[in-house]
Amino acid sequence: MTNASLTLSATERADLISLHRQLSQVTAGELKTTDYAIVKRRLLQAVQSGALRRNVFGIHPIVLSMQTAVVVATEIGMTRGAILGQMLGDAVIAGTTSVDDVRKDFGEDVARVVTGLQRIHELYQKNPVVESENFRQLLLSFAEDMRVILISIASRLCVMRQIKDSDNDDARRHVSMEAAYLYAPLAHKLGLYKLKSELEDLSLKYLEHDAYYHIREKLSATKRSRDAYIERFIKPIDERLRAAGLKFHMKGRTKSIHSIWQKMKKQKCEFEGVYDLFAIRIILDSPREREKQDCWQVFSIITDMYQPNPKRMRDWLSIPKSNGYESLHITVLGPESKWVEVQIRTERMDDVAERGLAAHWRYKGVKGGASSIESWLQNIRTALEAGDDMQLMDQFRMDIAADEVFVFTPHGDLFRLPAGATVLDFAYAIHTKIGNHCTGGRIGGRMVTLRQQLQSGDQVEIMTHANQTPKQDWLAVAKTGRARSKIRQALKEADARQAAFAKEELERKARNRKIELEESTLMQTMTRMGYRVVTDFYKALADGTIEIAQVLDQYMRQRKYERGEATIAPAQSADTFSIKQEAAAPVAAKHGDTLVIDHSLSGIDYTLARCCHPVYGDPVFGFLTAGGGIKIHRCDCPNAAALRERYGYRIIDAQWAGKGVAQYGVTLRVVGQDDLGIVNNITSIISKDEKLLLRSISIDSHDGLFSGTLTIMLDDVARLRQLMQKLQNVHGVKAVTRL
Numbered sequence: 001m002t003n004a005s006l007t008l009s010a011t012e013r014a015d016l017i018s019l020h021r022q023l024s025q026v027t028a029g030e031l032k033t034t035d036y037a038i039v040k041r042r043l044l045q046a047v048q049s050g051a052l053r054r055n056v057f058g059i060h061p062i063v064l065s066m067q068t069a070v071v072v073a074t075e076i077g078m079t080r081g082a083i084l085g086q087m088l089g090d091a092v093i094a095g096t097t098s099v100d101d102v103r104k105d106f107g108e109d110v111a112r113v114v115t116g117l118q119r120i121h122e123l124y125q126k127n128p129v130v131e132s133e134n135f136r137q138l139l140l141s142f143a144e145d146m147r148v149i150l151i152s153i154a155s156r157l158c159v160m161r162q163i164k165d166s167d168n169d170d171a172r173r174h175v176s177m178e179a180a181y182l183y184a185p186l187a188h189k190l191g192l193y194k195l196k197s198e199l200e201d202l203s204l205k206y207l208e209h210d211a212y213y214h215i216r217e218k219l220s221a222t223k224r225s226r227d228a229y230i231e232r233f234i235k236p237i238d239e240r241l242r243a244a245g246l247k248f249h250m251k252g253r254t255k256s257i258h259s260i261w262q263k264m265k266k267q268k269c270e271f272e273g274v275y276d277l278f279a280i281r282i283i284l285d286s287p288r289e290r291e292k293q294d295c296w297q298v299f300s301i302i303t304d305m306y307q308p309n310p311k312r313m314r315d316w317l318s319i320p321k322s323n324g325y326e327s328l329h330i331t332v333l334g335p336e337s338k339w340v341e342v343q344i345r346t347e348r349m350d351d352v353a354e355r356g357l358a359a360h361w362r363y364k365g366v367k368g369g370a371s372s373i374e375s376w377l378q379n380i381r382t383a384l385e386a387g388d389d390m391q392l393m394d395q396f397r398m399d400i401a402a403d404e405v406f407v408f409t410p411h412g413d414l415f416r417l418p419a420g421a422t423v424l425d426f427a428y429a430i431h432t433k434i435g436n437h438c439t440g441g442r443i444g445g446r447m448v449t450l451r452q453q454l455q456s457g458d459q460v461e462i463m464t465h466a467n468q469t470p471k472q473d474w475l476a477v478a479k480t481g482r483a484r485s486k487i488r489q490a491l492k493e494a495d496a497r498q499a500a501f502a503k504e505e506l507e508r509k510a511r512n513r514k515i516e517l518e519e520s521t522l523m524q525t526m527t528r529m530g531y532r533v534v535t536d537f538y539k540a541l542a543d544g545t546i547e548i549a550q551v552l553d554q555y556m557r558q559r560k561y562e563r564g565e566a567t568i569a570p571a572q573s574a575d576t577f578s579i580k581q582e583a584a585a586p587v588a589a590k591h592g593d594t595l596v597i598d599h600s601l602s603g604i605d606y607t608l609a610r611c612c613h614p615v616y617g618d619p620v621f622g623f624l625t626a627g628g629g630i631k632i633h634r635c636d637c638p639n640a641a642a643l644r645e646r647y648g649y650r651i652i653d654a655q656w657a658g659k660g661v662a663q664y665g666v667t668l669r670v671v672g673q674d675d676l677g678i679v680n681n682i683t684s685i686i687s688k689d690e691k692l693l694l695r696s697i698s699i700d701s702h703d704g705l706f707s708g709t710l711t712i713m714l715d716d717v718a719r720l721r722q723l724m725q726k727l728q729n730v731h732g733v734k735a736v737t738r739l
Contacts, residue, residue: 006047006054012063019066023083026073030080038105039084042091051094056171057163061090064158071154075195082147085113089151093121116148149186156183157195160202176206200258208261215257215264218271226254226278233334234280240301246294247285254278279341283350291346292317295328298344306332309339319408319444319459325349408459417454421479424450427462428483435483436490437464439693447683447697451477465693467663469494499538506541509548515555521562525555595632596657597622606630606654608664612637613739615664617717622652663713665695666720672733674706681730686712691719709739 008016024031043062046052052061065087072078072086084106091097092114099118103111156179163172180203187196205212230252241248255263255277263274286294295317302308312331320326328344407415407426415429423443427450428435440449442461454460470490478484510517523534529546531537540546595606606622612634614620619635623643632654633640644651672678679699686694692714699708714720720738727736 006052006060006062008060008063012060015063016066019063019070022070023066023073026070027079027083031083035080035084035106039087042088042097042101046091046094046096049094049096051096052090055159056168057159057166059159059162064155065090067158068151068155071158071195072151076150076154076192078147078150081109082113082151084110085117085147086151086155088114089117089121092118112145113147113151116145117151120148120152150190150192153183153187153190153192153195153199157199157202160199160206163206172206176203179203180207197256197258201256204258204261211261211264212257215260215271219254219257219260219277222277227252229335229338230278230280233340236305237280237282237302240305241282241298244297244301246298248282248298250280250282252278252280279343281343281345281350284344284346286346288348291348295344295346299328299330302330302332302342302344306334306340308332312339312341405454405458407454410459410461418479421454422450422477423448423452423454423460423462424474424477425480425483426454426460427464428478428480428486430462432486434462434464435486436470437466437468439463439465439468440696445679447694447699449696450474463687463694465687466690467693495535495539498542499535502538502542506548506551510552510555513552515552517555518559521559522555524562525551525558528558529554595620595622595654597630597652597654606632609633609637609639611639613664613666615666615717615720616656616662616715620654620656622654623647624650624652663693663715666712666714667739668710668712668724668727669707669735669737669739670710670727670733671705671707671735672730674701674704675732678706678730678732679708682708682710682727682733685726685730686710686723689719689723691715692723 020036043052043065047062054060055064069083069086073083085102088097088102088106088110092099092102099111099115102114156175159175160179163175166172179199184196184199184203187193187199201212234250234252238250260271260274260277264271267273282298284291284294284298309331312329314327314329316325316327316329326345326349329341330344331339331341334340405417405419405421407417407421409415409430415426417425417429423441424435424438426441427438438450440447440463441452442448442463443452443454443458447463470487472491474487475484478487507517526532526534526537529537529551531540541548541551597606607629608614609623609631614632614634620632621635621640622630622632625631630652633643637643670682679697683694683697686692692712695711695713697708697710699706712723714723724736724738727733
């Protein structure tokens with residue numbers, strides 16, 4: 001392509017004059033006459049060298065640069081540094097002007113913008129295919145200065161506005177897909193909603209031509225009737241709200257073509273089937289302390305006038321969206337049986353909705369580190385609004401996770417976590433102690449386990465219990481490095497405490513038997529018992545896998561062997577082993593929660609039946625399974641009668657001995673009236689008792705009644721009876737039964 005290809009047409013010359021006039025008006029006092037003169041000289045050098053080219057759509061680079069500068073100045077609000085850097089970018093990329101030249105002419109601030117544009121160009125040269133989120137992260141990290149991203153968004157919008165009649169359909173589809181998957185989401189993150197909507201509509205126009213024009217024609221055909229209907233709809237509302245003494249203003253808004261198309265696809269319907277083509281927005285002038293009260297008052301007035309659709313209710317007052325959006329959305333059946341969406345918000349909430357994340361962070365702080373996307377965007381947006389030439393932006397580098405969730409505490413504090421994070425991760429993000437004692441959480445009034453994955457916008461209350469401690473399987477639940485590290489640390493400390501306790505117990509029992517433990521002999525004893533690591537040995541001793549008496553007996557045999565007093569006897573064969581029968585009286589168990597089986601046998605392995613969940617103190621019996629194991633059932637187990645009738649020869653007597661020290665899982669069913677606060681009353685009874693641990697809760701409500709199941713860990717049947725009595729006494733509870 002020759003220099004002649006850059007000759008300006010009459011239309012392009014007229015456009016340049018008009019654009020220059022607009023830019024001069026917007027930047028009066030910002031850009032000097034000498035600034036324009038230097039930029040013009042640098043661009044002429046690039047044109048004369050032949051290094052500049054029209055793009056694939058035939059758009060002149062200088063015209064595009066001027067168009068972008070106008071958007072950057074008028075619609076985004078950036079000033080001198082970004083405008084000059086954008087206008088000089090092509091000359092630097094072409095190689096006719098260096099970054100040092102720019103720095104010499106305009107200073108470091110403009111040079112930084114040009115450097116960023118140059119790096120973005122290099123990135124596109126290496127990665128011509130946009131790979132959605134991966135490319136977005138790469139683009140952001142390459143930019144360093146956020147002004148470069150804003151300029152890129154503006155430039156892409158200017159290109160999209162001019163390619164309607166291009167013959168290069170492949171290139172048009174390519175840039176349209178980039179606009180849809182890359183630039184529109186970036187504009188949305190930055191609160192540039194006008195630019196975002198236009199990028200989405202133009203992308204649809206070129207990617208789904210028939211759908212775009214079909215919707216546009218439908219909107220044009222129905223505009224007059226739609227405007228008239230809005231007037232009829234809002235007039236009585238306006239009267240009622242004014243009579244209530246509220247300060248407000250209302251406006252109607254037709255949804256964007258792209259938004260309507262998305263609804264048509266999601267709802268699988270035609271244009272006529274999208275019943276919320278427009279929304280009525282009621283914006284209240286309310287003090288901060290009365291915001292929610294006033295919004296709900298408006299909600300009450302409107303739903304008294306028009307029938308609401310409960311399935312279309314969206315309450316973002318109680319739990320704001322992850323980007324800080326707060327509003328109350330209802331869809332009501334208006335005149336002529338047409339559905340109308342009504343958005344209720346305050347001036348502050350509308351500011352957040354229009355300006356995005358940064359406006360929200362003026363009212364709410366974000367926790368999660370200075371590098372968090374919200375904290376970063378706050379400074380960018382604040383600089384945009386302040387018009388201070390974006391000087392704050394150069395302090396920030398990109399460190400944005402592509403997949404994140406934003407979760408609120410009940411007090412409104414915001415935490416940033418990776419996608420897939422659980423309630424347990426959130427607990428550790430708040431504080432290590434809260435994580436260590438976490439038993440679950442409550443999201444939107446619903447009890448959830450600590451394994452529950454979080455969604456952006458969730459407001460989570462962490463439930464804790466003093467007796468709760470980290471478990472090994474928590475490592476599979478936790479997704480964040482912080483949580484996993486804290487769990488490992490807690491498990492290691494717990495193992496160390498257990499090992500120290502087990503060692504002290506072993507030494508104490510040895511002294512009682514007048515045995516002096518020698519380190520070398522004890523090491524040999526551990527090896528003989530199959531333990532190569534000392535910590536594993538003491539852990540087994542602590543959790544009861546091996547008995548202290550067993551260890552001391554083996555130790556004595558090992559010591560005699562080392563002194564030549566005896567040989568190590570081989571293990572006794574199973575066919576020579578016999579049980580010595582003792583008196584039939586119950587035998588005290590070695591451990592407080594041990595069962596005595598068949599009147600005389602203790603220390604026998606057994607499992608508790610899942611069909612009836614026996615608890616220490618319940619009348620129980622043993623059942624010899626086909627596999628040879630013993631299952632312990634309650635005497636009133638639903639399966640007890642059938643087992644006794646069909647397999648009476650397998651029934652074994654069993655009874656508890658000593659004092660129960662373990663905790664057992666019990667499931668209770670609670671039925672009652674669905675009164676306000678009844679679930680809180682039930683859970684508070686459990687949380688106040690340190691000996692009780694609520695594992696899970698599930699509540700269903702129907703026709704004014706609720707029925708729920710609670711799984712609770714407790715130590716004996718006496719405490720279970722006390723709990724059931726307390727729950728029975730809760731006002732509104734009709735029945736409490738054990739499952």
